[in-house]
Structures are given as structure tokens and as C-alpha cells.
Amino acid sequence: MQVFTAVLVLVIVFGAFVVTQIQQYKLRKQASMESIAQVIATNSVTTLLFMDPEAANAVLSELRSDAPDIA
Known part of the structure; x- marks a missing residue:
């Protein structure tokens, strides 16, 4: 039972960490x-x-290297 609780806590904490990072x-x-x-x-x-x-x-070509998502 303690192992299950520990794994459950780890999964919840990891999930919270992933959501926060996103x-x-x-x-x-x-x-x-x-x-x-x-x-x-x-x-x-x-x-x-x-x-x-x-x-x-x-102007735009200078920024193209800094912002590849826009270009």
C-alpha cells in the first residue's frame, strides 16, 4: 500500500511539474x-x-535569424 501511495504521489507531482513547465x-x-x-x-x-x-x-532579413518562427 505504501508503494502505491508513493507512486501515486510521484505521478501527481510529475504531472504538476509538466503542466507548470508548459x-x-x-x-x-x-x-x-x-x-x-x-x-x-x-x-x-x-x-x-x-x-x-x-x-x-x-530590416526583416536581419530579424529572420533571430525569429525563425515568424519567417
């Missing part, structure tokens, strides 16, 4: 995407004002 990963990923979006917005203002597609491509 939630933290999602929060970190969201914060990362928000900061990348802010960088893109800040760097794209002048390219949009002057309608410069070459500068826009330069």
Missing part, C-alpha cells in the same frame, strides 16, 4: 514574440513612411 514555456514564448514584434514595429516606421521596400527587406 505554462511557463508559453509565457516565455509570448513575451519573446511581443518583444520581436515591438522591434519590427520600431524599425519599420521609417521604411513605411518613405515606402522603401529595400529597407523593409533589410
Whole structure:
């Protein structure tokens, strides 16, 4: 009976650990995407004002290596 209780406690604790790690990963990923979006917005203002597609491509190509999920 004690072994069953110990295994049950381990399963519950491991499950809580996995759920917590998944939630933290999602929060970190969201914060990362928000900061990348802010960088893109800040760097794209002048390219949009002057309608410069070459500068826009330069800004996005620099970020492509930092944010492979977006590209």
C-alpha cells in the first residue's frame, strides 16, 4: 500500500511539474514574440513612411535569424 501511495504521489507531482513547465514555456514564448514584434514595429516606421521596400527587406532579413518562427 505504501508503494502505491508513493507512486501515486510521484505521478501527481510529475504531472504538476509538466503542466507548470508548459505554462511557463508559453509565457516565455509570448513575451519573446511581443518583444520581436515591438522591434519590427520600431524599425519599420521609417521604411513605411518613405515606402522603401529595400529597407523593409533589410530590416526583416536581419530579424529572420533571430525569429525563425515568424519567417
